[in-house]
Amino acid sequence: MNYESRTIAQDERPALPDYDGEGRRRKRNIVVGVVVALLVAALAWTVFGHKKPAAAPAGAAVEQVPSVSVIVPGRSTVDRTISATGTIAARVDMPVGVAGEGGMVTAVRVQPGQWVNAGQVLASVDRSVQNQTAQSLAAQISVARSDQSIAQSELDRAAQLVDRGFISKADLQRKQATLNSAAARVKVAQATLREAQARTGRLDIRAPAAGLVLARNVEPGQVVSAGSGMLFRMAKGGQMELRAQMSEQDLTTMHVGAPAVVTPVGSTQSFKGEVWQVSPVIDPQSRQGIARVALKYDTALRPGGFAQAEITSGAASVPQLPESAVQSDRKGNYVYVVGADNKVARRAVTVGQVTDQGVSVTGGLTGSERVVSSAGAFLSPGQKVKPINKAS
Structure with a gap:
């Protein structure tokens, strides 16, 4: 009975609060509160602790000014190369052909690429007929000289007889005329022989001057004449x-x-x-x-x-620019020039020769302008830039 009363007394005893679980929640709430307070303080410092820059007007775009390299080219003396x-x-191109009446070619003595002297025989033409003619003319000279010798002897004898009165002076004059005629015939025969020899000599096709044979258009056995055209072609010297x-x-x-x-x-x-x-x-x-x-x-x-x-x-004294400074489109070549207000302007130029030193500008620039040396393709006329001087 005492045991039951003790058990009932314990069950009827009121429950005590859970102090351990509540303490843990309280501590967690405190930590969260501290963290939130710190975050709020940091945000306040960020927002109100520094001065904010003045806000741009609504709808206004912020202008970005690019930096570009510029060069003042001046003027340089350059060789003008075309x-x-x-x-x-x-x-001196020398075509060589037949100078005489021509005939059959018997020998060709040179080849293309060969050097020859002035008057050297390039080819020979058959001259058998001309040789016979020359011999006949030489014989006529001998006959004319014989007639001249007889006429001279008769004149000498007549001169001795006229002093003795055996012949008249008129006969002596006729003897003198006969001698003169015989002497003239000798000269004619000699001239005719020289003419024939000259004609024969022209059968040889000769180099008109010293030089190099470039072409040959004749072969042995070919019949040539004055109308055959160019047989050889030479370069003088x-x-x-x-x-x-x-x-x-x-x-x-x-x-x-x-x-x-x-x-x-x-x-x-x-x-x-x-x-x-x-x-x-x-x-x-x-x-x-x-x-x-x-x-x-x-x-x-x-x-x-x-x-x-x-x-x-x-x-010529002209401005010289690096190749990167010169642009080109369907309107032609141009460069960008930076003005006093730091705004770029398109300038049409005339380009000369291009060398390792750069591009020569023969028109459109005086050399005193500030020219954009690179990145010109990314600019537009009127755009404001920040120029950075570059050594020329």
């Missing part, structure tokens, strides 16, 4: 030239003596020469003229071949 193309040819085709504008600046460098097509070897003749006329169809560049003989220079020439026609 590029041209043309054909290699003999400087072996001298060559480049007949450079040039525009009318370039030709006006060309002068005799201008140095040139010629490079045949397909070859890495270049040859020095100089302009020896400038064409006085312009082709009305192509609007081009010819500048002839004299070249020394070389086996690599073959007449009829194509070549390129770089001709220096003088020096």
